[in-house]
Amino acid sequence: MSRIVFLEERCKGCRLCMEACPAQIIRPAGRFNRQGYEVMETEGRCTGCASCALMCPDTAIRVFRDKSGGKTA
């Protein structure tokens, strides 16, 4: 399964990734980083489309795609 990783100390909690995700698997984590911004977490099946990372103004998302299944994994 593909996955995304949040670089939590870069996150500013704007939630643009949440709206950009076509699979709607991103949600607020209820935790806060050192700057006091609420960070995000994922729950569900990531397709590795990288929409969230394209939308993120702070480059706080790294995307890893499953090679075996490609985009539709």
Add this chain to the structure above:
Amino acid sequence: MQDATSDERLRPGAGEELVFDATPTLAHKPTHYCPGCHHGIAHRLVSEVLDELGLAERAILVASVGCSAFSYDYFNVDAVESPHGRACAVATGIRRARPESIVFTYQGDGDMAAIGLAESVHAANRGENITAVFINNTVYGMTGGQMAPTTLLGQKTTTTPLGRHLLGEGGPIHMSEIMGGLAGVAYAERCALDSVKHIRQAKKALRTAFSCQMQGLGFSFVELLAGCPTNWHLDPLKANRRISEEMIPVFPLGVFRDVREERKQSEVQA
């Protein structure tokens, strides 16, 4: 900061490939921009294009005044900070003195469309071989939300508390249309940064603008409609919606000048 080397999750595991990460030209430090500000997206797109075209080593950024004043901190390229509005004039000098370099300005709407309108328009009209990245968020961001030349009619700002009125303050200035009408401009396009689709298009426009400069075709201009949640008094998601609902109808997206297309057509006719 998290240490990328010590965290297993930040590296690709078995059967995985890294498909998205920060590009080397984008400095890996957190920006001073507000949450949801689109400057970060614009920085990333410019950096990615410079890396993909292999221009980072000979690129020179001319930074402006406004929220983008610190943009020299976020690009790993050589940079010159210009006086307010004069980025295109400074870029002209650099490009003429060092013709082998790739020179681009990064300016906001207060900088380029207000105080620096003369410098920008004349640099474009002379066909200076530079690229201008113009961020249009319809407001003066850094100084606290005053009216910009691009402010929409009816929009409330700290200097137009009753909303901008056509007979009192004039209408929003359309920079891409102005630039597209000038003889020296090789490429002028307006894009938005509010959705994934528009962001992909914006990157394509930036790539075209830089390749026009590489080919020496003249002034290339990319306007990016961006959000300013802080001064619009909206949350980042509502600010994004405002771009598509209120800004794009006033500032239509599209290509306003492309000399490569014009040349192609004249070749076909000839």
